[in-house]
Amino acid sequence: MKRFFTSDTAYCFMRWSLGVIFLYAGGSKLLDPEAFSVLIDSYGIVPDPLLMPVAIGLPLFEVFAAVGLMIDVRGSLTSICALLLVFMAILGYGIWMGLDVDCGCFGPEDPESRAYHGLRPALYRDLAMLAGVLYLYVWRAYRQKSPVKLWDIISSIRKGEVAMVKGTLWMLVGIGLILGGYGQAVAADKFEEEFGWEKISIALYNQTKSGGYKLVGTEELKSWIDAKKDMIVIDTMPYEDSYKKEHVPGAKQFLFPIPDMKAWDTKETAGKSEQDFLQMLGPDKNKLVVIYCGFVKCTRSHNGATWAVKNGYTNVYRYPGGIFAWKGAKYPVGEVK
Numbered sequence: 001m002k003r004f005f006t007s008d009t010a011y012c013f014m015r016w017s018l019g020v021i022f023l024y025a026g027g028s029k030l031l032d033p034e035a036f037s038v039l040i041d042s043y044g045i046v047p048d049p050l051l052m053p054v055a056i057g058l059p060l061f062e063v064f065a066a067v068g069l070m071i072d073v074r075g076s077l078t079s080i081c082a083l084l085l086v087f088m089a090i091l092g093y094g095i096w097m098g099l100d101v102d103c104g105c106f107g108p109e110d111p112e113s114r115a116y117h118g119l120r121p122a123l124y125r126d127l128a129m130l131a132g133v134l135y136l137y138v139w140r141a142y143r144q145k146s147p148v149k150l151w152d153i154i155s156s157i158r159k160g161e162v163a164m165v166k167g168t169l170w171m172l173v174g175i176g177l178i179l180g181g182y183g184q185a186v187a188a189d190k191f192e193e194e195f196g197w198e199k200i201s202i203a204l205y206n207q208t209k210s211g212g213y214k215l216v217g218t219e220e221l222k223s224w225i226d227a228k229k230d231m232i233v234i235d236t237m238p239y240e241d242s243y244k245k246e247h248v249p250g251a252k253q254f255l256f257p258i259p260d261m262k263a264w265d266t267k268e269t270a271g272k273s274e275q276d277f278l279q280m281l282g283p284d285k286n287k288l289v290v291i292y293c294g295f296v297k298c299t300r301s302h303n304g305a306t307w308a309v310k311n312g313y314t315n316v317y318r319y320p321g322g323i324f325a326w327k328g329a330k331y332p333v334g335e336v337k
Helices: 008-030 033-043 048-071 076-097 119-143 150-159 162-211 218-226 239-243 274-281 300-310 322-328
Strands: 231-235 288-292 316-319
Touching: 008 033, 008 048, 008 076, 008 119, 033 048, 033 076, 033 322, 048 076, 076 119, 162 300, 218 231, 218 288, 218 322, 231 274, 274 300, 288 300, 300 316
Parallel strands: 231 288, 288 316
Antiparallel strands: none
16 A cells, blocks of 8 residues: 555656646636636625736636646645645635635536535535645655756757657647546536526526516616615625625615525524514505525525515515626625725
8 A cells, every 4th residue: 555655656646636626627717707706706805906817817827736736847736735725714714704605616606506505515625635735745755756847847848858748748638638528528518507597597487486576687776776766675695794795785684594484583584573674674565675685596585575575565576686696787886884
């Protein structure tokens, strides 16, 4: 067993495994940097002017570090280790804050599909990869082997040294195969993506039908606000983690849970009662009411709209796109100073 773990084969396998993972992760994010910037923004730790630079620069750094590790270039393992530590710190922060977001590790997936429970598995995965990084450090110390300097590789290729040229060519072929396979996977995912959107659409239709409310889109809601329409807009996201940082201008906050709330449960509404909700809505049962949360798949707004209808309000709209659609349209957001 010791002979295997100290062998060149095991060392090469671990380097390439980590390299492929980071190459895939960085490449998937680069395919849609705007969506990735929205996910970064969800954590609330990067200033708005730096969102796009980080959304492009971070995946590029991942890709370069991955390629460097696969070639075994000096500094690449340290870069991978630093990335993992940063990712783990951010994931730990997200878990501690109870953020309702996707980890964003492998590109901009639907954020609500991994609500709450998506960050913990990502942290465990990063811990496993960090163990792989530590193994590579131990292997180098045990075998007393140092990685190659980037300049040495460039010089060898320029001099036409056969072994180095062959090794580099094989590495490039391997990366090409990985990227080619990823391209095919992306093409195949188009069909799965359509299937996913079908499920989302049907779920939204069924929720709307069962809740007895109507739907409003981002542009229409913006026009209502601009026209100063007499209405109340309610944000059903957590106060500290979401509403305080960003919300539709003029919206009030009232927490509702993600799972269906058949009976009123103050543990799920930050201690507030049904009467508190009715007091916020006001006595006019015909008043225009708009309720939203984070994303299309977020069901906090479904719960809020359903309870408004249950209590006799006749002009209730759910804004399914929520704060992410609002920000995606580049509309201004409100915040609690």
